[in-house]
Amino acid sequence: MERLKHETRAEHLALEARVPLMQPGLTVPQYAQVLRAFASVVLPLEQRLAALPLPDALKYPARRHTPALQADLAALGLDFLPHPLPETLATSLPAAYGTLYVLEGSTLGGQLISRHLKKHLNLDGTSGAAYFSGYGPDTGRQWRAFTQFMRDAEREAAQPGWADAMVQDMVQEARAAFAVFAAALLAVAPAPRGAA
Numbered sequence: 014m015e016r017l018k019h020e021t022r023a024e025h026l027a028l029e030a031r032v033p034l035m036q037p038g039l040t041v042p043q044y045a046q047v048l049r050a051f052a053s054v055v056l057p058l059e060q061r062l063a064a065l066p067l068p069d070a071l072k073y074p075a076r077r078h079t080p081a082l083q084a085d086l087a088a089l090g091l092d093f094l095p096h097p098l099p100e101t102l103a104t105s106l107p108a109a110y111g112t113l114y115v116l117e118g119s120t121l122g123g124q125l126i127s128r129h130l131k132k133h134l135n136l137d138g139t140s141g142a143a144y145f146s147g148y149g150p151d152t153g154r155q156w157r158a159f160t161q162f163m164r165d166a167e168r169e170a171a172q173p174g175w176a177d178a179m180v181q182d183m184v185q186e187a188r189a190a191f192a193v194f195a196a197a198l199l200a201v202a203p204a205p206r207g208a209a
C-alpha cells in the first residue's frame with residue numbers, strides 16, 4: 014500500500030490539479046462536465062471489474078460507484094459517452110486491485126469535494142453529489158477495510174519475488190487508471206493553451 018501511494022503520488026497531484034472542483038467560483042455547468050467525465054470512466058471500468066472473480070473479502074458489489082453516478086446524472090439531467098479504456102485495464106487480478114485503489118481512494122478526496130459542492134452549489138447526496146460523497150460518514154471505515162484487504166492480499170502472495178512483481182503490476186494499473194481519468198477530463202475541458 015505504501016508503494017502504491019508513493020509511486021502514484023505524482024499522478025494524484027496532476028489529477029487533483031486538473032479536477033476544477035475546489036474553486037470558490039465553481040458553477041453547476043463546470044461540475045456537470047467533471048461528473049460526465051467521471052461517469053465516462055467509472056461506468057465502463059466498473060463493468061470490467063464486475064466481470065473479474067474478485068474475492069468475497071473485498072465485498073465488491075457494495076463498492077460499486079456506478080449507482081451513485083447514475084443518480085447524479087439523473088438528478089442533473091445529464092448523459093455521458095463511455096471513454097475508451099486501455100485494452101488491458103482491469104482485465105486481470107491482482108493488477109486490477111490498482112484500479113480499485115484509485116476508485117476507492119477518490120472517496121477520500123471526495124469528502125473535501127462533497128463539502129465544497131454543498132457549500133457552493135447546494136448539492137448533496139440526493140441532489141447530484143452522491144458520487145463525491147463516497148460512503149459519507151462511513152468513508153474512513155470503508156477505506157481502512159480496503160487497505161486491510163490490500164495488505165492481506167500482499168501477505169498471501171508473499172512468495173519470493175512474486176509479491177514484488179504483483180505490487181509493480183498494481184502500480185502500473187493504478188497509473189493507467191489515473192491517466193484515463195486525466196484523459197477523460199481533458200476530453201470534456203481541454204487544458205488552457207500552454208498548460209501541461
Ligand code: HEM
Nearest residue numbers: 018025028029032034035114115118119121122123125194
Ligand atoms: C480536487 C480533487 C482531489 C482532492 C482535493 C483530493 C484529496 C485527497 C486527500 C486529502 C486524500 C487523503 C490523503 C491522505 O489521507 O493521506 C486523498 C487520497 C487519495 N486520492 Fe485524492 N483528491 C482529489 C482527487 C482524486 C481523484 C480524482 C482520484 C482518483 C480518481 C483520487 C485518488 C486518491 C487516492 C487513490 C488516494 C489514496 C492515497 C493513499 O492514501 O494511498 N483523488 N485525496
